[in-house]
Amino acid sequence: MTGESTRTHLYTKPTIFSDFPNVMAAESTRHGGVSPEPFASLNLGINTDDDPANVTENRRRFFAAIGADEASVASSYQVHGTSVLVVSEPGRFEGYDALITNKPAIWVGVTVADCVPILIYDRTNQAVAAIHAGWRGTVGEIVSKALAMMHNQYGTVATDCNAYVGTCIDECSFEVGPEVGEQFASAFKRIDPTTKKDCVDLKGANRQQLIDFGIPASQIAVSPFSTIEHNTDYFSYRAEKGQTGRMLAVIGILG
Template sequence: MDSLFYAPDITQAFRRIKAVQTFRNGGTSPAPWDSLNFGSNTGDAPERIKENRAILCNKLGISARMLATAGQVHGTTVALASTPGHYEQCDALITGTAGIFLCIQTADCFPLVIYDPISQSVGVAHAGWKGSAGNIAGATVRELRKHFGAEAQNCIAWIGAGISRRAYEVTSEVAERFSHACSSRTPAGHFMLDLSAVNRRQLSDAGIPEQHIESSPYCTFHDTTRFFSHRRDRGKTGRMLTIAGIMPP
């Protein structure tokens, strides 16, 4: 495990895919964004975020000019990233072009990575409760098939670190959208939601074999030394970056 990021076990058997989720340490940002912050809308200085990107890209052996980023509006729109750059009004990106590295920012929401080694295509998605309610996982799988012929049974998927069920208390209105993934009512009349399980089920329902899906063991809320958490830090915090792309042959 690197000090800046960790990688899923499930991708290690495939030479062409590079996928990681960053930790919060090793960057240049001061508190409350300390220190490897990638969130451009957090109040941190743009030059520090640029420096943090350079640190990460240098470690990964890629250029910051190879990154594709998403606007992340808590929806379910999937954008086709045919070139590096910023894609507005979307919460998922897909590409079949080697050398484009797709990026998702999170600080409690779940990042998803889906890779098809047959078609050599990859997708990333930002799965908060709204995106999960709209099945952004399934939408990303469908778009990979539409554009690249990726068959779900050939894909592998990674659910990165997010806020765990034991920390994610939601209202009854939210819980109604996820009845199969909520625990019993809390004393405050709320429910505990397991968004990781929601996305795992949606990936499975989309046709990805259960044994091809890996879920991160980390909880962003409870692991204060490794991760930013929007809920734990009351909104005054940074963002991790999940990045995935196809390496050239």
């Protein structure tokens, strides 16, 4: 399913969750904040070189816009790994690239600036997941591991899930060396005719992990936006050579 979404100035709201009034999911843009270049303007990344006061104000604006309290958010210092945190209380953690919870009024979130954010909602068990998947996390099947953890913890089954594969670097822009390309199935890479390098489809590879778990394709949406092609609206680590801000993708069950 193509990723239909409702985009405001500050954030995109994936419509794949719109039939469920008790869940809120959002993905920030780079607009509406106070940060100067090269972090202009809604930089939500705590671990960037931006002035912390700017990030604090940006996060206040974002959470106010989506109707959330930042004190109710659980997030992690991400390490491009495959560890999944079962969240029982809000806070700032370290070493996890996926967070799951079934606690109402707790938001789980991940920061990105080319990597893929994946949001999942289990409507029967009222559980959610926020996942950060770069190429390492994708190869390590972090989406599959997060879903397995949801099944073990909450009894999640595939047909009860809706999922969103968010804005990231698209296949047309993600050139990689052979040491990375060889780790991806042929279905998710192509050879660029000009550079002769592999171009990897992170969206497609992570969507496939959702499907392999058994989530129907009709219950999966994929963002139509690209951090490279739509760099005026989204931060891109690659396009901006590492000096840029971070978006935030969050999901939570309303209390």
